[in-house]
Amino acid sequence: MASNEQDQQPPPSGQPGSPVGALLRASRVRVGGDLQDIANSLCIRHPYLLAIEEGRFQELPGATYATGFVRAYAEHLGLDGEEVVRRFRAETEGLRNRSRLAFPIPVSEERIPSGVLVFAGILLFAVAYGVWYWQSTSDRDVAGLVPDIPSRLMELINPPAKAPPPAAPVVADGAAPDAQPGHEAPPVTGTPVVVSQAQPAPEQVMPPASESESEDPEVPAPPVTSVAATAPASPVQSPPVQIPPAPAAPVPAVPTATPPAPVVAPPAAPAAAAPAVVPPVAAPVVAAAPVAAVKGQEGGSRVVLRFTGNVWVQIRDEKTTLVTRLMRKGDTYRVPSRPGLSLVAGNAGEVEVLVDGVPAPPLGPKGLVRRDVSLDPDSLKKGSDGAAPAGEKTKEPAAAGN
Amino acid sequence: MFWRVTGWLSADMAIDLGTANTLVYVKGRGIVLNEPSVVAIVEVKGKKQVLAVGEEAKQMLGRTPGNIQAIRPLRDGVIADFEVAEEMIKHFIRKVHNRRSFASPLVIVCVPSGSTAVERRAIQESAEAAGARRVYLIEEPMAAAIGAGLPVTEPTGSMVVDIGGGTTEVAVLSLGGIVYSRSVRVGGDKMDEAIIAYIRRNHNLLVGESSAERIKKEIGSACPPEDGDGRTMEIKGRDLMNGVPKELVISEHQIAESLAEPVSAIIEAVKVALEHTAPELAADIVDKGIVLTGGGALLSNLDFVLRHATGLPVSIADDPLSCVALGTGRALEEMKRLRNVLSTMY
Numbered sequence: 001m002a003s004n005e006q007d008q009q010p011p012p013s014g015q016p017g018s019p020v021g022a023l024l025r026a027s028r029v030r031v032g033g034d035l036q037d038i039a040n041s042l043c044i045r046h047p048y049l050l051a052i053e054e055g056r057f058q059e060l061p062g063a064t065y066a067t068g069f070v071r072a073y074a075e076h077l078g079l080d081g082e083e084v085v086r087r088f089r090a091e092t093e094g095l096r097n098r099s100r101l102a103f104p105i106p107v108s109e110e111r112i113p114s115g116v117l118v119f120a121g122i123l124l125f126a127v128a129y130g131v132w133y134w135q136s137t138s139d140r141d142v143a144g145l146v147p148d149i150p151s152r153l154m155e156l157i158n159p160p161a162k163a164p165p166p167a168a169p170v171v172a173d174g175a176a177p178d179a180q181p182g183h184e185a186p187p188v189t190g191t192p193v194v195v196s197q198a199q200p201a202p203e204q205v206m207p208p209a210s211e212s213e214s215e216d217p218e219v220p221a222p223p224v225t226s227v228a229a230t231a232p233a234s235p236v237q238s239p240p241v242q243i244p245p246a247p248a249a250p251v252p253a254v255p256t257a258t259p260p261a262p263v264v265a266p267p268a269a270p271a272a273a274a275p276a277v278v279p280p281v282a283a284p285v286v287a288a289a290p291v292a293a294v295k296g297q298e299g300g301s302r303v304v305l306r307f308t309g310n311v312w313v314q315i316r317d318e319k320t321t322l323v324t325r326l327m328r329k330g331d332t333y334r335v336p337s338r339p340g341l342s343l344v345a346g347n348a349g350e351v352e353v354l355v356d357g358v359p360a361p362p363l364g365p366k367g368l369v370r371r372d373v374s375l376d377p378d379s380l381k382k383g384s385d386g387a388a389p390a391g392e393k394t395k396e397p398a399a400a401g402n
Numbered sequence: 403m404f405w406r407v408t409g410w411l412s413a414d415m416a417i418d419l420g421t422a423n424t425l426v427y428v429k430g431r432g433i434v435l436n437e438p439s440v441v442a443i444v445e446v447k448g449k450k451q452v453l454a455v456g457e458e459a460k461q462m463l464g465r466t467p468g469n470i471q472a473i474r475p476l477r478d479g480v481i482a483d484f485e486v487a488e489e490m491i492k493h494f495i496r497k498v499h500n501r502r503s504f505a506s507p508l509v510i511v512c513v514p515s516g517s518t519a520v521e522r523r524a525i526q527e528s529a530e531a532a533g534a535r536r537v538y539l540i541e542e543p544m545a546a547a548i549g550a551g552l553p554v555t556e557p558t559g560s561m562v563v564d565i566g567g568g569t570t571e572v573a574v575l576s577l578g579g580i581v582y583s584r585s586v587r588v589g590g591d592k593m594d595e596a597i598i599a600y601i602r603r604n605h606n607l608l609v610g611e612s613s614a615e616r617i618k619k620e621i622g623s624a625c626p627p628e629d630g631d632g633r634t635m636e637i638k639g640r641d642l643m644n645g646v647p648k649e650l651v652i653s654e655h656q657i658a659e660s661l662a663e664p665v666s667a668i669i670e671a672v673k674v675a676l677e678h679t680a681p682e683l684a685a686d687i688v689d690k691g692i693v694l695t696g697g698g699a700l701l702s703n704l705d706f707v708l709r710h711a712t713g714l715p716v717s718i719a720d721d722p723l724s725c726v727a728l729g730t731g732r733a734l735e736e737m738k739r740l741r742n743v744l745s746t747m748y
Contacts, residue, residue: 068693102739
């Protein structure tokens with residue numbers, strides 16, 4: 001044992017880190033005690049005493065026990081136990097952190113999920129419901145089902161902003177010598193308000209003359225020809241471009257619907273050219289004149305339908321239906337200048353047909369249902385179309401409304 | 403911030419309601435009160451009133467006139483006089499709260515591990531009657547071990563011997579619980595009684611309890627000194643033979659003889675506890691040894707006697723008198739974490 005002790009001697013002397021350990025070792029060596037004997041006497045295990053002497057305090061079982069061991073060892077060696085313990089505490093201040101008491105916690109056997117899971121589940125459900133709700137409501141929205149208007153047509157709807165609708169009567173400033181303008185004027189003036197509610201469908205389909213001409217090759221052809229027939233000298237573009245102020249005064253409510261000029265006064269062929277060129281001058285004069293605030297097609301339609309009673313009408317070509325609606329008394333409809341259009345009228349007697357401003361032969365007596373009436377201006381003018389199906393007596397007058 | 407305000411208002415307390423001394427630990431302030439568990443009651447017109455509590459009352463112990471009684475309401479670690487104990491607790495609560503009458507603190511009181519349900523209920527009810535808002539009980543050995551800084555929650559055995567005024571608690575703790583505990587009703591009081599009996603028997607001198615306690619503190623020893631009589635002390639009392647006051651000198655050796663019986667009772671309790679300890683825990687205890695707490699741990703050479711009796715290293719805790727109060731106070735401070743060492747009778 002003594003040899004063992006001798007073996008242990010060198011390290012602590014060269015270890016300045018533990019004065020308490022060195023003090024205890026020095027005291028023991030001075031007394032001549034054997035570490036193992038002291039260990040037996042104090043019932044403290046030899047490794048612990050060795051650790052104390054060598055300053056390896058972290059190897060001791062715990063702060064409380066270490067203090068007790070040091071005190072017992074110091075008192076056994078005849079030292080002042082309290083003083084040695086005080087020094088020992090100062091030395092091991094870092095080690096003597098308060099023991100943390102952590103009681104073992106049983107594993108939770110609850111089947112109810114934790115709050116976080118419940119919250120996440122509720123959140124997920126809410127999100128899923130929101131998505132479903134949004135989906136289902138958008139499905140139900142009929143408007144959503146209709147495809148958007150193509151941008152090409154959107155441009156056609158809005159042109160009035162760029163090119164305000166021209167006033168029909170541009171031509172009317174005295175240039176029209178015939179009785180036709182005069183004859184036509186009263187009904188037109190009476191109708192503007194009503195006409196304002198005319199259906200948009202034809203308008204969308206039929207491009208305004210001024211701009212669509214260049215874009216749309218198939219549609220513009222008739223207007224150009226019709227205008228050309230009456231006023232070859234005047235370009236079609238001129239009215240919309242040059243007469244902005246004119247329509248504003250007479251009918252502010254009809255900007256989108258106002259048709260181009262040629263409809264009312266196509267016959268004033270040569271005269272029309274001149275006023276058309278100088279619209280600003282003519283405009284004030286014209287403003288007083290009735291406005292052809294008729295729902296119809298720009299681009300010079302030659303056929304105008306005027307309704308003297310409530311009539312259900314349908315106008316269509318081979319492929320598409322342009323109009324299907326009940327026309328009220330006083331309504332007028334400018335038939336677009338397109339080939340192959342046909343008319344179905346629930347009450348032929350209440351429909352007045354004007355071809356180039358001139359009343360055409362009536363379509364039939366009151367109460368007669370006319371089908372497949374060609375809206376070709378020439379055939380209407382001739383009235384042959386009207387005469388032929390005369391025998392087709394009304395089978396379903398109810399649709400006419402009266 | 404909020405809890406601080408409420409903490410000021412309530413000033414929760416941990417009370418080591420000991421047979422000899424009562425220590426009060428206030429949350430956030432530490433031990434604020436350490437006084438003998440003595441109450442002096444005066445009878446005025448047939449109505450009993452508290453005259454003094456604590457140190458002042460202890461001075462009156464054995465020196466009172468007929469209308470004054472100096473009472474120790476606790477005996478053997480449990481309440482012997484319910485009303486007086488209640489008055490004492492009330493006094494301590496008021497003293498801690500600067501005599502504010504509306505204070506109703508949360509109180510943790512420690513109880514001997516060997517106390518019966520009736521005794522525990524008596525302690526809890528007296529604390530509630532004294533104005534406590536809520537009362538929790540903690541077993542003394544657990545409080546002592548926590549206060550001594552033992553690793554009670556680790557899976558390693560720790561043995562603590564708490565020698566109090568009325569009882570000695572021997573317990574083995576591991577994983578935050580008491581594996582085995584044994585409570586013997588031997589403590590400082592029994593030592594005092596042993597000293598009184600020894601002096602009366604051998605010297606025909608009757609000494610009071612206070613004198614006996616003083617003798618124990620000054621020259622008390624668990625084993626006789628190796629050479630000679632050791633330290634000596636003058637003691638005063640009444641001669642039993644002729645009834646006159648008398649003074650004589652008594653030696654450490656004599657007192658050690660007188661204390662042999664209670665000390666052997668403590669050793670026996672420790673040995674019995676060790677016998678009942680599971681081998682794994684016993685292995686841990688061999689490594690680390692026994693920790694002594696309580697006032698009895700200050701009896702000189704008690705650790706030496708225990709070491710030789712058991713063959714285990716014996717350490718005396720730092721500040722053994724305050725260990726139980728500190729442990730109870732720590733349970734109060736870390737109430738959420740140490741909740742499972744607390745109990746209540748309701």
